[in-house]
Amino acid sequence: MATFFGEVVVAPSRAGVDDEESAEEAREETPEDREIRRELEKKREVEVLWTWKSAEGPAGEPLVCSRFIVAIGHHAAAFLSSFILDSVCWEVVGVVKLWNEWCRTSNATNVIPTDSFCLFYRLISDPTVLLCQCSCYVAEDQQFQWLDKVFGCMQKEGLQVTILSTCPVADYKTQESTLTLPSPFLKALKTKEFKEQVCCPLLEQPNIVRDLPAAVLSYCQVWQIPAVLYLCYTDVIKLDTVTVEAFKPLLSSRILKSLVKDVSESTKILKKLLTTNETHNNIYI
Numbered sequence: 001m002a003t004f005f006g007e008v009v010v011a012p013s014r015a016g017v018d019d020e021e022s023a024e025e026a027r028e029e030t031p032e033d034r035e036i037r038r039e040l041e042k043k044r045e046v047e048v049l050w051t052w053k054s055a056e057g058p059a060g061e062p063l064v065c066s067r068f069i070v071a072i073g074h075h076a077a078a079f080l081s082s083f084i085l086d087s088v089c090w091e092v093v094g095v096v097k098l099w100n101e102w103c104r105t106s107n108a109t110n111v112i113p114t115d116s117f118c119l120f121y122r123l124i125s126d127p128t129v130l131l132c133q134c135s136c137y138v139a140e141d142q143q144f145q146w147l148d149k150v151f152g153c154m155q156k157e158g159l160q161v162t163i164l165s166t167c168p169v170a171d172y173k174t175q176e177s178t179l180t181l182p183s184p185f186l187k188a189l190k191t192k193e194f195k196e197q198v199c200c201p202l203l204e205q206p207n208i209v210r211d212l213p214a215a216v217l218s219y220c221q222v223w224q225i226p227a228v229l230y231l232c233y234t235d236v237i238k239l240d241t242v243t244v245e246a247f248k249p250l251l252s253s254r255i256l257k258s259l260v261k262d263v264s265e266s267t268k269i270l271k272k273l274l275t276t277n278e279t280h281n282n283i284y285i
Helices: 021-026 031-043 073-085 140-151 209-221 241-245 248-252 263-283
Strands: 047-050 067-072 089-098 117-121 128-133 158-168 185-190 227-234
Touching: 047 140, 067 073, 067 209, 073 128, 073 158, 073 227, 073 241, 089 128, 140 209, 158 209, 209 227, 227 241
Parallel strands: 067 128, 067 158, 158 227
Antiparallel strands: 047 089, 089 117, 117 128, 185 227
């Protein structure tokens, strides 16, 4: 199946698998096995809790949202915390609770950069502007739930989505040596409906995007929502200033320009976040 950005995905095949063998395996499942499977599926359910009462909309009506900014991963979340979010201008309106093999979130809103969390904010002066910081890992079998429960409450008409995330430089496919690349660097991928100018070069084929960033962008493509993904390729795993500040060219974009805080103050906030992160790591070493 070919996707909108040129990736070719080969569907899994069961060729060569004996039907009788599959039927025998299904018959071997005991009631206890089925109960365990049901409990595990229930435990892996994604729950979205809206703390803003009107977020559910009157009589189940969808939210009117003009801009939805999604930061996926610790670096992207730290960028929004430093350069966009302000406790005076924004308020927490929702939280995602989920569990999988790699993370466990809670409904806490007082978090630090190293926590696994997924929080939603709204701009107080313009409630149609929503922002999401998602630093937790959303497993493949949980991505549809996340998309369905988050976008399911939003009105699609007039919505524009901006996604920020990071990716290892080792995953970047190029004819050049990755050792000569000026890491970190930004690449963009957009839906057909996104007509604005992007803030960096477009991602070249045969590169692909994975996990939740790909799921969000694909969802927007299917629903014909203007959306752009800014992917920062970095060779650093832990939270660091250089990777976070690699997103700074986006501050001049139409979507983020009106939301930017004082840059000098933002730099101080970023240093404070990194100091908190380093202190937290030292405690748990």
